[in-house]
Amino acid sequence: MLKSFTYGAAARAINASALTLFVSFAAVGAARAETLELVALGDSLTQGYGLPQGEGLVPTLQAWLDDQGADVEIVNAGVSGDTTAGGLSRVAWSLTEETDAMIVALGGNDLLRGISPDTVRANLDGILSEAEARDLPVLLVGLIAPPNYGPDYKRDFEAIYTDLSQEYDTLLYPEFFANLRDDEGNASPDRISAYMQPDGIHPNADGVDRIVEDMGPVVLELLEKAGG
Incomplete structure (x- = not known):
């Protein structure tokens, strides 16, 4: 017993x-x-060009979201020099079954090359169509075109982001550099000196901090839509 x-x-x-x-x-x-997976599809602005590891957009945004208590992992799908055509060519394999949401921040290199707004629109439409097919919420990040291509180009380019955001029901952050401008919305020489790298194209670490500070709350909205 x-x-x-x-x-x-x-x-x-x-x-x-x-x-x-x-x-x-x-x-x-x-x-x-x-834990949500957020894919950031973009170019050098997303990739973190010219900055030490840990100071680019993705790691800075990751740290900001961590501080807010968001349970998310951001995948850096930024490729320096990429155009919207490049983003379209790789969006399908950048997204996986684990992906819960996507940020699309492309168009800067199209601007630098003067690519037709119609072409840019078609490429971004293809990217958003891929996200829609996967039922993924998207944050579309826009850009303001410089005046040197003329008013028609500027109007047509900037309309791409608002139009496609409405068509695909995405969240929209209208302009990547919005929080680097002064109170009048201008990129004054002092602001450029304070927040941009010497090339005048890419933000420095302080600039990235300001971008994330302003964009972060919209990313939190995106995560809420993704179920976070």
């Missing part, structure tokens, strides 16, 4: 330990499953 009782007690103890371990693993698995 004693031997039988001891064995039974031991078996119950082992079963209890196994159950506790199973519950622990299940809890860890559930916690991991709640």
Whole structure:
């Protein structure tokens, strides 16, 4: 009897330990499953060109979201020099079954090359169509065109982002550099000196901080739409 009782007690103890371990693993698995994956599809502005590791847009935004308590992992899908055509060519394999949402921040290199707004619109339309097919919420980040291409180009280019955002029901951050401008909306020489790298195209670390400070709350809205 004693031997039988001891064995039974031991078996119950082992079963209890196994159950506790199973519950622990299940809890860890559930916690991991709640972490959202956010793909940031973009160019050098997303990739972090010219900045030390950890000071680019993606790691700075990741740290900001962590501080807000958001359970998300951002995938840096920024490629320096990429146009909207490049983004379209790689969007399908940049997204996976684990992807929960996407930021699209493309068009700067199209501007630098003077690519037709019709072409830019078609490329971005293809990217958003891919996201729609996967039922992914999107934050579309726009840009303001410089005046040197003429008023028609400027009007047509800037309309791309508002039009497509409405068509695909995305969130919209109208202009990547919005928070680097002064109160009148101008990129004054002093602001450029303070927040941009010497090339005048890419933000420095202080500029990235300001961009994330302003864009971050919109990214939180995106995560809410993704189920976070």
